[in-house]
Amino acid sequence: MYFKRLLFSAALASTLLTAALVSPEHALAQTQEPVLAAAQHEKAPLLDTLKDLVSIESGSRDLDGLDRLADLIASRLKALGGEVELVDVNADIYRMEDTPERVGQAVRATFKGTGARKILLIAHMDTVYLKGMAAKQPFRVEGDKAYGLAIADDKQGIAVILHTLAMLKSLGIRDYGTITVLINADEEISSPGSRKLLSRLGTEHDVTMSFEASQAESDKVALATAGIGSVTLRVKGKASHAGSAPHLGVNALYELAHQVLQTKDLSRPDTGLKLNWTLARAGQNRNVIPPEAEAQADARVLRVAGYDEIEKAVRERISNKLLPEAKVEMLFEPRRPPLEASPASLALAKHAQAIYRDLGKELVADAVAEGGGTDAAFAALETQNAVVERFGVQGFGAHSNDAEYILVDNIEPRLYLATRLITDISRGRVPKP
Numbered sequence: 108m109y110f111k112r113l114l115f116s117a118a119l120a121s122t123l124l125t126a127a128l129v130s131p132e133h134a135l136a137q138t139q140e141p142v143l144a145a146a147q148h149e150k151a152p153l154l155d156t157l158k159d160l161v162s163i164e165s166g167s168r169d170l171d172g173l174d175r176l177a178d179l180i181a182s183r184l185k186a187l188g189g190e191v192e193l194v195d196v197n198a199d200i201y202r203m204e205d206t207p208e209r210v211g212q213a214v215r216a217t218f219k220g221t222g223a224r225k226i227l228l229i230a231h232m233d234t235v236y237l238k239g240m241a242a243k244q245p246f247r248v249e250g251d252k253a254y255g256l257a258i259a260d261d262k263q264g265i266a267v268i269l270h271t272l273a274m275l276k277s278l279g280i281r282d283y284g285t286i287t288v289l290i291n292a293d294e295e296i297s298s299p300g301s302r303k304l305l306s307r308l309g310t311e312h313d314v315t316m317s318f319e320a321s322q323a324e325s326d327k328v329a330l331a332t333a334g335i336g337s338v339t340l341r342v343k344g345k346a347s348h349a350g351s352a353p354h355l356g357v358n359a360l361y362e363l364a365h366q367v368l369q370t371k372d373l374s375r376p377d378t379g380l381k382l383n384w385t386l387a388r389a390g391q392n393r394n395v396i397p398p399e400a401e402a403q404a405d406a407r408v409l410r411v412a413g414y415d416e417i418e419k420a421v422r423e424r425i426s427n428k429l430l431p432e433a434k435v436e437m438l439f440e441p442r443r444p445p446l447e448a449s450p451a452s453l454a455l456a457k458h459a460q461a462i463y464r465d466l467g468k469e470l471v472a473d474a475v476a477e478g479g480g481t482d483a484a485f486a487a488l489e490t491q492n493a494v495v496e497r498f499g500v501q502g503f504g505a506h507s508n509d510a511e512y513i514l515v516d517n518i519e520p521r522l523y524l525a526t527r528l529i530t531d532i533s534r535g536r537v538p539k540p
């Protein structure tokens with residue numbers, strides 16, 4: 108709220124910043140006013156961009172929609188001076204149970220500067236929604252909220268990146284080495300095509316900033332996100348007439364029920380490991396002893412080692428069978444690794460907090476993983492370089508059927524933060540751990 112009052116005019120903002128907010132150790136105070144003014148200047152254009160991005164439906168399996176959106180994003184990045192290419196990631200695909208035949212292409216842009224530091228900015232263009240749902244949630248601004256399908260997850264992320272680049276351009280800031288932008292099209296299906304590319308780019312850059320939305324209830328960046336896996340149990344029994352010869356069958360459903368119940372207490376609150384059975388099916392006909400049954404559990408881990416822990420624990424338990432003749436098979440699928448807070452990530456988040464404080468605002472830097480997983484974890488998988496998530500605008504309602512929105516008042520602080528952070532990284536002002 109204080110920030111809002113600051114923005115009456117650039118001049119007033121500057122006066123207030125110098126007079127009331129900036130302590131002597133913040134020697135950068137004088138140079139911030141142009142950045143603040145540029146952030147103000149980009150707010151309305153950013154909302155226009157969001158309208159365009161939200162108007163193109165782009166579910167993860169809607170290849171036509173994704174292509175149209177990719178073209179729009181590519182042309183915007185080109186106009187900002189980037190070297191742009193569409194990347195077909197289908198050759199790299201990691202196939203999971205729900206992976207479609209093909210995934211949409213990613214947009215990659217490269218901006219060359221005069222310095223040495225390499226910075227990666229990521230967001231995703233695909234959504235969880237089905238074609239036709241946008242009609243019920245068109246773009247609109249009401250008070251402090253801008254609504255629209257997928258506006259928070261993750262179209263605001265694309266918009267913040269585009270307008271941060273516009274600010275760097277208008278401010279004449281070019282002392283980064285390389286800024287790479289990657290907007291992928293398969294995040295909501297666990298990035299089967301782009302995960303490899305994300306991990307490679309993560310190791311090739313000094314810093315990765317990921318632009319998933321911050322949360323409406325907490326203005327934050329995230330240093331850790333959960334890893335997601337799935338456990339599938341497949342039981343094979345033997346069919347038989349349920350009325351006249353049930354004793355000749357092997358009831359796969361009974362065995363499955365036994366297995367699910369004896370693995371229901373493997374969650375470990377002390378390590379953040381969670382295992383919950385969520386899907387099950389068995390049999391084909393009421394009057395047949397089911398020869399097959401299958402169940403799936405959702406698994407969450409906070410450390411990569413948690414995957415082995417879960418797999419081992421389930422494997423041990425399932426050797427104890429209810430029906431000796433039943434066959435029990437287990438499939439463990441790590442879908443998305445956890446993001447763990449590295450010392451470099453902590454240092455970057457601390458610097459981000461200091462920048463936010465110049466605006467009289469507190470930025471939460473959360474090192475405790477929430478439930479959801481993100482692409483930042485792929486970027487961090489093979490490196491200890493700084494990878495920080497949730498540089499996007501505060502939002503609410505991701506994956507819901509109505510009322511997905513972002514907080515309009517959070518646009519300027521986030522543009523200011525991203526622009527200042529990129530500048531400070533480029534100029535070697537972010538202390539290394």
Ligand SMILES: [Zn+2]
Pocket residue numbers: 231260261294319
């Ligand atoms: Zn997302």
